[in-house]
Amino acid sequence: MDLDTHAEDLASDLGVDKEEVKADLSNLVEYSVPIDEAKQSLRRKYGDDSGGGATPSTVDVGEITPDSSNVTVTARVLSAGKRSIRYQGSDHVIVEGRLADDTGVVDYTAWEDFGLSPGETITAGNASVREWDGEPELNLGESTSISFEEESLELPGGSSYEIGGEADLADLETGDRARTLEVQVLECERRTIDGRDGETEILSGVFGDESGRLPFTNWDPAPEIEEGASVRIENAYVREFRGVPEVNLSAFSTVTALEGEVDVGSDAPEMAVGEAVAVGGVYDVRLVGNVIAVRDGSGLIQRCPECSRVVQKGQCRTHGDVDGVDDLRVKAILDDGTGTVTVVLDDELTEDVYGGTLEDALEAAREAMDQEAVADTIREKIVGREYRVRGHLSVDEYGANLDASTFEESDDDPQARAENFLEVIA
Numbered sequence: 001m002d003l004d005t006h007a008e009d010l011a012s013d014l015g016v017d018k019e020e021v022k023a024d025l026s027n028l029v030e031y032s033v034p035i036d037e038a039k040q041s042l043r044r045k046y047g048d049d050s051g052g053g054a055t056p057s058t059v060d061v062g063e064i065t066p067d068s069s070n071v072t073v074t075a076r077v078l079s080a081g082k083r084s085i086r087y088q089g090s091d092h093v094i095v096e097g098r099l100a101d102d103t104g105v106v107d108y109t110a111w112e113d114f115g116l117s118p119g120e121t122i123t124a125g126n127a128s129v130r131e132w133d134g135e136p137e138l139n140l141g142e143s144t145s146i147s148f149e150e151e152s153l154e155l156p157g158g159s160s161y162e163i164g165g166e167a168d169l170a171d172l173e174t175g176d177r178a179r180t181l182e183v184q185v186l187e188c189e190r191r192t193i194d195g196r197d198g199e200t201e202i203l204s205g206v207f208g209d210e211s212g213r214l215p216f217t218n219w220d221p222a223p224e225i226e227e228g229a230s231v232r233i234e235n236a237y238v239r240e241f242r243g244v245p246e247v248n249l250s251a252f253s254t255v256t257a258l259e260g261e262v263d264v265g266s267d268a269p270e271m272a273v274g275e276a277v278a279v280g281g282v283y284d285v286r287l288v289g290n291v292i293a294v295r296d297g298s299g300l301i302q303r304c305p306e307c308s309r310v311v312q313k314g315q316c317r318t319h320g321d322v323d324g325v326d327d328l329r330v331k332a333i334l335d336d337g338t339g340t341v342t343v344v345l346d347d348e349l350t351e352d353v354y355g356g357t358l359e360d361a362l363e364a365a366r367e368a369m370d371q372e373a374v375a376d377t378i379r380e381k382i383v384g385r386e387y388r389v390r391g392h393l394s395v396d397e398y399g400a401n402l403d404a405s406t407f408e409e410s411d412d413d414p415q416a417r418a419e420n421f422l423e424v425i426a
């Protein structure tokens, strides 16, 4: 049913002007209020207390599907975190988290503050269900009644049933909310952004724990978050940013400094190129493949002194005629048979593969009277060889690019591997 049909139904039910109802409805829906909640809210606004809809049925959590209509469910609160969203032009605080019984778990959003906290067993009467990213989500709104049960519901074992929302960085997924983390702040920078309420300061950087690393944004800078600090964070949520899950901390997140240091693992997951590209980007990943080509714009290059973009014939696309600053980089195409990525090496990694400094490169270009001489040397050295690469993979309209932090020739010699293979089939 589209908005127009919903508005028409509701207007004829309530005996009010359709355009007025439609304007109200689209306003609510725009702020992510589920359509059933929005209709209920308008019924109240226009003075119809009948509530509409059938009596909700009592179900187990595992039975709830995105197609379920209103339900009544008894479950244990696994997590509960507040977040502020903009709703009808003003800030509105919601509570979100996860509920479970012994048949399954389900995410919820509470549009009212029912005072939910982790560990409690509740019965939610008349909760509406909406689909979120293919999964059902319970909505607890004005028409929902919450009662707190004295007897705690028993839950099965297993990490997905743990109370408190504790998680390792590697387990986090886009859409997660009310998560508790213990991490070390690996990188942190303060930035001023143009937010919806004017200029505002935020912190952004990278968290690490034993399981991995993820970027973060702290929308309401916490003093405990500084480079090198180990912290416990309660009520973080996860959204996707540039194809990678990003940990978000709001004014409602709690940050506590930890006495001990959180260990940070040194390894990143190793993936096939095709798999890493298919997930849409990975913050820290290892890939192994053959360099099949070195792209144009590699070797000795010149950057704009204003914006650092690569300049062509002394021209920056934004700043026009500029005096380019010499630099080194490589854009190498890595192929492992499942897919390809462009691996970008910075000046230091480029010096390593080139086997010389920027000064050496300038000297070589002068001698050859051709700056391409540097790229040609690099091509000769790396094309056709196998490399292990680690770094940050992003996938966007410019393709799949990996900003390399390490770039090492693979230990397993392809020649030896080919010989082994021949022996096996001989």
Ligand SMILES: [Zn+2]
Pocket: 304, 305, 306, 307, 308, 309, 316, 317, 318, 319, 320
């Ligand atoms: Zn420029």
